[in-house]
Amino acid sequence: MAITEKDLTKEQALHIYKSLLLPRRIEERMLKLLRQNKISKWFSGIGQEAVSVGVTLSAKEDDYILPMHRNLGVFTTRQVPLYTLFSQLFGKANGFTKGRDRSFHFGSLDHKIVGMISHLAAMMPVADGLALAKKLKGEDAVAFSFCGDGATSEGDFHEALNLAAVWKLPVVFIIENNGYGLSTPTSEQFACEHLSDRAKGYGMHGFNIDGNNIFEVMETIDKARRLALNGEPVLIEAKTFRMRGHEEASGTHYVPDVLFENWADRDPILRLEKYMESQGIASKDDFTRITKEIDKSFKEDMEKALVADDPVFNQATELDAVYADEPEYHPENKDGVTAEHRFVDAIQISLRQAFEEDERLLIMGQDVAEYGGVFKITEGFLEQFGKERVRNTPIIESGALGAAMGLALEGFKPIVEMQFADFISCGFNQIVNNIAKSHYRWAPPLNITIRAPHGGGVGAGPFHSQSVEGWFMQIPGLKVVVPGTVEDAQNLLYSSLFDPNPVLFFEHKKLYRSLKAKISDKATYEPLGKAKIRRDGTDASIITYGMGIHWAETMAETYNKNDISIEILDLRTLLPLDKEAIKQTVKKTGKVLLLQEPSLTLGPLSEISAIISEECFEWLDAPVLRCASLDMPIPHDKGLEHGFMADSQLESMMAKLLDY
Numbered sequence: 001m002a003i004t005e006k007d008l009t010k011e012q013a014l015h016i017y018k019s020l021l022l023p024r025r026i027e028e029r030m031l032k033l034l035r036q037n038k039i040s041k042w043f044s045g046i047g048q049e050a051v052s053v054g055v056t057l058s059a060k061e062d063d064y065i066l067p068m069h070r071n072l073g074v075f076t077t078r079q080v081p082l083y084t085l086f087s088q089l090f091g092k093a094n095g096f097t098k099g100r101d102r103s104f105h106f107g108s109l110d111h112k113i114v115g116m117i118s119h120l121a122a123m124m125p126v127a128d129g130l131a132l133a134k135k136l137k138g139e140d141a142v143a144f145s146f147c148g149d150g151a152t153s154e155g156d157f158h159e160a161l162n163l164a165a166v167w168k169l170p171v172v173f174i175i176e177n178n179g180y181g182l183s184t185p186t187s188e189q190f191a192c193e194h195l196s197d198r199a200k201g202y203g204m205h206g207f208n209i210d211g212n213n214i215f216e217v218m219e220t221i222d223k224a225r226r227l228a229l230n231g232e233p234v235l236i237e238a239k240t241f242r243m244r245g246h247e248e249a250s251g252t253h254y255v256p257d258v259l260f261e262n263w264a265d266r267d268p269i270l271r272l273e274k275y276m277e278s279q280g281i282a283s284k285d286d287f288t289r290i291t292k293e294i295d296k297s298f299k300e301d302m303e304k305a306l307v308a309d310d311p312v313f314n315q316a317t318e319l320d321a322v323y324a325d326e327p328e329y330h331p332e333n334k335d336g337v338t339a340e341h342r343f344v345d346a347i348q349i350s351l352r353q354a355f356e357e358d359e360r361l362l363i364m365g366q367d368v369a370e371y372g373g374v375f376k377i378t379e380g381f382l383e384q385f386g387k388e389r390v391r392n393t394p395i396i397e398s399g400a401l402g403a404a405m406g407l408a409l410e411g412f413k414p415i416v417e418m419q420f421a422d423f424i425s426c427g428f429n430q431i432v433n434n435i436a437k438s439h440y441r442w443a444p445p446l447n448i449t450i451r452a453p454h455g456g457g458v459g460a461g462p463f464h465s466q467s468v469e470g471w472f473m474q475i476p477g478l479k480v481v482v483p484g485t486v487e488d489a490q491n492l493l494y495s496s497l498f499d500p501n502p503v504l505f506f507e508h509k510k511l512y513r514s515l516k517a518k519i520s521d522k523a524t525y526e527p528l529g530k531a532k533i534r535r536d537g538t539d540a541s542i543i544t545y546g547m548g549i550h551w552a553e554t555m556a557e558t559y560n561k562n563d564i565s566i567e568i569l570d571l572r573t574l575l576p577l578d579k580e581a582i583k584q585t586v587k588k589t590g591k592v593l594l595l596q597e598p599s600l601t602l603g604p605l606s607e608i609s610a611i612i613s614e615e616c617f618e619w620l621d622a623p624v625l626r627c628a629s630l631d632m633p634i635p636h637d638k639g640l641e642h643g644f645m646a647d648s649q650l651e652s653m654m655a656k657l658l659d660y
Contacts, residue, residue: 005275008215010281013276013279013281013282014281014282014290016053016057016214016272017269017273017276017282017290018294019053019057019073019076020049020050020053020269021269021291021294022073022076022294022298023045023049023052023053023072023076024046024269025291025294025295025298026072026076026298026302027042027044027046028046029302030042030044030089031044031244031248034248038306039089039090040091041102041247041248041249042103042247042248043069043070043103043104043247044070044242044243044244044248045069045070045071045072046243046244047212047240047241047243047244047263047267048176048178048211048212048240048241048242048268049072049073049268049269050211050213050214050268051071051073051146051174051176051211051238051240052072052073052074052077052146053073053074053077053214054214054221055074055144055146055174055217055221056074056077056078057077057218058217058218058221058222058225059142059144059225060140060142060225061112062134062139062140062141063141063142063143063225064112064113064114064127064131064134064142064143064144065078065112065113065114065143065144065146066113066114066115066116066123066124066126066127066143066146067104067113067115067146068104068116068146068148068176069104069116069247070148070176070178070242071104071146072104074146075104075113078111078112078113079111080113082298082301082302083301083305084096086298086301086302086304086305086306087305087308088103089103089104089305090305090306090308091310091311092305092308092309092310092311093308093309093310093311093312094305094308094309096108096442097441098311099310099311100311100321100440100441100442101441101442104116105117105118106441106442107442107443108442109409109444114127114130114406114409115442117433117434117437119433120147120148120150120151120154120156121147121151121152121154121155121157121160122154122156122402122429122433122434123145123402123434124145124147124151124156124157124160124161124402125156125159125163125398125399125400125401125402125403125405125406126402126403126405126406126409126434127144127160127164127173127406128143128160128163128164128167128169128171128399128402128406129402129403129404129405129406129407129408129409129410130143130171130406130407130409130410131143131164131169131170131171131406132167132169132403132407133406133407133409133410134170134410135170136388136412137410140229142170142171142172142225142228142229143169143170143171143406144171144172144174145160145171145172145173146174146176147173147174147175147176148175148176148177148181149176149177149178149180149181149186149189149190149195150180150182150184150189151175151181152190152195152198155398156398156399156402156429159396159398159399160173160399160402161173161198161199161233161235162202162394162399163393163394163396163399163400163403164202164204164233165203165204165233167391168231168232168233169231170228170229171233171234172221172225172228172233172234172235173233173234173235173236174238175196175236175237175238176211176238176240177195177211177237177238177239177240178242179241179242179255179259180242180254180255183246194206194208194237195237196235196236198235199234199235202235204233204234204235205232205233205234205235206234206235206236206237207220207223207224207234207235207236207237208236208239209236209237209238211238211239211240212239212240212263212266212268214271214272217238220236241259241263241266243263243264243267273287321439321440322439322440322476322477323439323476323479323501324439324444324445324500325500326500327498327500330498331354331357331358331494331498331525333522333525334522335520336520336521336522337520337521338518338519338521339518339519339521340516340518341486341490341516341517341518341519341521342486342513342515342516343489343507343508343513343514343515344375344376344377344512344513345486346486346487346490346493346519347451347489347490347493347507348377348378348379349521349523350489350490350497351363351377351378351415351493351497352381352384353522353523354494354497354498354523355381355384355385355389358413358497358498359389360413361389361412361414361415361497362388362389362390362412362413362414362415363378363389363390363414363415363416363417364391364393364400364403364404364414364415364416365392365393365400365417366392366393366394366395366417366419367392367419368381368390368391368392368417369381369387369390369391369392370382370392373417373419374420375453377417378390378417396426397418397424397426398426398427398430400416400427401416401427401430401431401435401448401450402430404416404435404448404450405430405434405435405438405446405448408445408447409443409444409446412447413448413449414448414449415448415450415451415497416448416449416450416451417451418451418452418453419453420452420453420454420463420464421452421453421454421455421468422454422464422466424450424468424504425468428471431450431472431475431478431502432472432478435477435478435502436475436477436478436502438477439477440476445500445501446500447498447499447500447501447502448502448503449493449496449497449499449502449503450502450503450504450505451493451507452468452504452507453507453508453509453512454466454468454469454506454507454508454509455467455506455508455509455510455546455547455597456510456641456644456645457509457510457547457641457645458510459636459641460509460636461634461635461636462633462634462635465509465634466598466634467506467546467596467597467598467629468598469482469504469574469598469604470574470598470603470604473574473575473607475575477501477502478501478502478503478575479496479499479501479502479504479528479529479573479575480504480506480573480574480575481493481496481503481504481505481506481528481573482506482545482571482572482573482574483507483546483572484508484511484545484546484547484548484549484550484570484572485515485517485549486515486516486517486519487519488570488572489511490519490523490524491523491524491525491526492526492528492572492573493505493523494524494525495528496528498525499528503528506546508546510547511547511550528573528576529573529576529577530572530578530581531569531570531571531572531573531578531581532569532572532581533567533568533569533570534552534553534568534569534570535553535556535566535567535568536565536567537566537567537568537589538565538567538588538589539559539564539565539589539591540564540567540589540590540591540592540593540654540658541566541567541568541585541586541588541589541591541592541593542555542556542566542567542568542593542594542595542654543569543582543585543592543594543595543605543608544569544571544594544595544596544605545570545571545572545574547597548595548596548597548646551595551646552566552568552595552650553568555650555651555654556568559654559658564658566654567585567589569581569582569585571608574604577607577608579611582611582616583615583616586620587619590620590621590622591620591621591622591657591658591660592612592622592624592625593626593627593653593654593657594609594624594625594626594627594628595626595627595628595646596626596627596628596646597645597646598628598629599628599629599631599632600628600629600630600631603626603628609624612624622660623660625653625657626653627649627650627653627654629644629645629646632644
């Protein structure tokens with residue numbers, strides 16, 4: 001609705017007024033319910049409605065909006081069904097998240113709304129991904145992403161703005177500067193005069209507006225939208241005020257009374273009423289009548305939602321909701337030509353085949369385009385598939401991962417390359433709190449693959465040699481894959497690219513160019529989560545994965561000369577675990593050595609040890625032993641590194657097990 005105060009018709013004015021009044025009246029009712037102990041929590045946006053409503057009225061139907069706690073007006077103006085909305089806000093079974101999350105922590109793709117998580121600024125990179133998706137599809141649509149003044153100090157805020165500017169994305173970021181980050185005033189949050197001035201540093205347009213003037217908000221959003229569609233992203237700082245506490249329990253004692261007095265006169269609804277009266281559009285009697293109509297419009301839905309069914313826990317239902325089912329369709333396995341390939345070649349072959357088969361696949365990361373990645377896995381991809389699908393990012397992790405989520409919501413299959421697995425810590429929040437949990441909470445499946453070169457043995461030191469796969473084993477919603485053979489590097493990556501769930505795919509750097517095998521030049525799809533016996537044995541089992549299977553093979557071959565038969569079980573996937581395969585090898589041999597490259601304490605195989613102790617105890621002929629790297633940072637010097645690594649202890653641990 002690209003209108004200004006000057007050319008406003010009576011019909012338009014009334015529509016804007018009703019759009020502002022609806023969230024205000026709902027909120028006032030919510031505050032009463034809170035005092036009556038009928039709801040547990042409320043984050044009030046009273047006084048800030050002009051920003052939410054103004055943005056939504058000016059946005060087009062296909063534009064995405066990524067709101068925050070105080071943006072009820074986005075949902076009501078987008079005409080989200082009120083009964084379902086109230087059920088969500090009350091934590092009922094019929095809400096968007098079915099009671100799995102609260103308040104505005106949800107989205108509705110039917111209404112082009114992608115909701116928040118509690119971690120501030122986390123959704124801003126997601127807006128980049130949504131905007132990129134629209135740009136790649138050639139659609140004239142924009143992503144509008146909200147944040148508060150407090151969130152502008154977060155890293156995701158800066159990564160999102162920088163990425164949007166570098167990629168010239170159709171995205172508009174709106175800062176609702178209401179003066180306080182919980183209780184911390186803006187004077188203690190930033191030193192610049194205006195937050196919108198930060199736009200200059202990113203090469204973006206920046207606007208500073210009166211967020212309580214609905215007309216100024218709408219005019220600015222209309223202008224910003226046109227700029228964004230032209231590849232010129234925009235940062236808007238809307239000055240407003242929070243008339244209630246951060247949430248009701250926190251109160252407002254830390255806010256000077258004079259601020260409430262000053263901002264009460266600038267209330268967006270009061271200002272619009274004065275304007276409409278001065279123009280003869282409506283009278284006080286009209287406002288009273290409209291208020292009664294608005295109250296009536298949501299009363300029935302609210303009362304129905306208040307008495308709606310609460311969620312009932314069903315273990316199977318909840319567990320089934322964590323992962324998306326594998327699709328009925330997956331790429332047809334094809335015959336190929338067998339030849340010798342290295343581990344690194346297998347990964348490249350798999351990627352190239354998938355890219356040729358599915359145009360929805362794209363890869364992004366540091367130096368992946370012209371340079372081909374630091375390990376040259378995407379070498380030649382830019383020339384074959386083009387810059388839209390092979391995308392260099394700035395030196396960011398969190399921003400790229402968040403963008404991947406936005407792309408996945410729009411049906412793309414993004415791949416994010418971590419230059420080294422060690423750097424994945426910089427994107428931890430996006431992976432474990434945003435990407436992993438969204439499908440369980442409300443979102444469609446997120447087909448995201450995160451490739452991460454990991455592992456030691458190359459003298460790369462404590463920041464380029466870590467094996468961090470165990471960090472993610474306790475995060476439901478993720479799949480964690482660690483191939484140890486050339487064939488698995490090819491086929492498990494291919495399978496990961498077409499699995500509808502987010503997959504972390506760890507590639508061992510030492511194996512890249514040292515491991516060779518004869519494989520087909522056509523990757524084969526297989527469901528993830530199945531272990532494989534690499535060597536049959538009867539006297540003891542080594543359960544391992546990744547580099548561990550090569551250490552185990554060397555050890556098993558040594559014992560084989562002495563007629564001692566060692567079985568090797570390659571887990572291949574750490575999440576989900578193949579428990580049945582673990583049980584079978586324990587039952588078969590009765591003695592188990594757990595071999596891992598990560599450090600001992602809370603390493604991946606500690607979980608395997610617990611499973612065996614709980615479910616296989618009666619089959620054991622010896623204690624379960626673990627062979628792991630030492631509990632210390634991995635050192636750089638080759639001699640020190642060898643002393644750290646698990647394989648330096650393998651011989652003694654194997655002898656201890658067999659001698660028991």
